[in-house]
Amino acid sequence: QKEVEQDPGPLSVPEGAIVSLNCTYSNSAFQYFMWYRQYSRKGPELLMYTYSSGNKEDGRFTAQVDKSSKYISLFIRDSQPSDSATYLCAFRGSTLGRLYFGRGTQLTVWP
Amino acid sequence: GAVVSQHPSWVICKSGTSVKIECRSLDFQATTMFWYRQFPKQSLMLMATSNEGSKATYEQGVEKDKFLINHASLTLSTLTVTSAHPEDSSFYICSAAGQGVSPLHFGNGTRLTVT
Numbered sequence: 001q002k003e004v005e006q007d008p009g010p011l012s013v014p015e016g017a018i019v020s021l022n023c024t025y026s027n028s029a030f031q032y033f034m035w036y037r038q039y040s041r042k043g044p045e046l047l048m049y050t051y052s053s054g055n056k057e058d059g060r061f062t063a064q065v066d067k068s069s070k071y072i073s074l075f076i077r078d079s080q081p082s083d084s085a086t087y088l089c090a091f092r093g094s095t096l097g098r099l100y101f102g103r104g105t106q107l108t109v110w111p
Numbered sequence: 112g113a114v115v116s117q118h119p120s121w122v123i124c125k126s127g128t129s130v131k132i133e134c135r136s137l138d139f140q141a142t143t144m145f146w147y148r149q150f151p152k153q154s155l156m157l158m159a160t161s162n163e164g165s166k167a168t169y170e171q172g173v174e175k176d177k178f179l180i181n182h183a184s185l186t187l188s189t190l191t192v193t194s195a196h197p198e199d200s201s202f203y204i205c206s207a208a209g210q211g212v213s214p215l216h217f218g219n220g221t222r223l224t225v226t
Contacts, residue, residue: 006154008152034215041202041220041222042219042220043117043204043217043218043219043220044155044204044217045217046215046216049215088154088155095213096143096208096213096214097214098145098157098160098214099145099155099157099206099214099215101154101155101156102154103152103153103154104152104153104154106152
C-alpha cells in the first residue's frame with residue numbers, strides 16, 4: 001500500500017463550482033498536512049498547512065483533516081479559471097522533516 | 112519570508128555533458144536543503160537531503176555519483192547532473208529549512224532537457 005493516495009483526475013468544473021480534492025494516507029507518523037498548488041512549469045506553492053484534525057479556512061479554501069480515517073480534503077468555493085492547476089497533498093512527521101507528496105490532481109475551471 | 116530561489120529555470124544540454132543547478136535561500140540560513148525530481152504528471156520524489164558542511168543523504172535508487180550535491184554554505188546548495196542522458200530530463204525542485212524555518216517552501220524549479 002502506498003503511503004499517500006491521491007486521484008490524479010483530471011477534474012474539469014465550470015466557474016463558480018465547489019471543488020473537492022482528497023487524499024488518503026497510511027503512515028500514522030504523519031502529523032502535518034499540506035496542500036500545494038502547482039502551475040505548469042513552476043514550483044509548488046503552499047496553500048494550506050494544518051497539524052490537527054478539523055477544518056481550517058483561508059478565503060475560498062478550506063482544508064479538512066480526519067486523522068482517525070487518515071483522510072484529508074481541500075475544498076475550493078466559487079472556483080475561478082485562475083484556480084486551474086495541479087493540486088498536491090503533502091505530509092510529514094516532524095517540523096523539519098521531508099515531505100511526502102501525493103501524485104497531484106489536475107484541475108481545470110472553465111469560464 | 113522563507114524565499115527559495117533556483118537557477119537556471121530551464122536548461123538544455125547535450126548527452127554526456129554535466130549540468131549544475133543552484134538552490135539559494137534568500138532571507139534565512141538553510142541548514143538543510145531537499146532536492147526533488149518530478150516527471151510529467153507525476154508527484155515530487157525526494158532525491159536527497161543535504162546538510163550544510165556534510166555529505167548528502169541520498170534516497171534509495173538515486174545514484175550519488177551521477178547526482179552530485181554540494182551544500183558548502185548556509186545559503187547555497189548545488190545539484191550537478193553528471194554525464195547527463197535523455198532519461199535524466201526532468202523537473203528538479205529544491206526546498207530549504209533552517210533557523211526554525213520549515214521546509215515548506217520551494218524554488219521555482221529547473222526544467223532540464225537532455226538531447
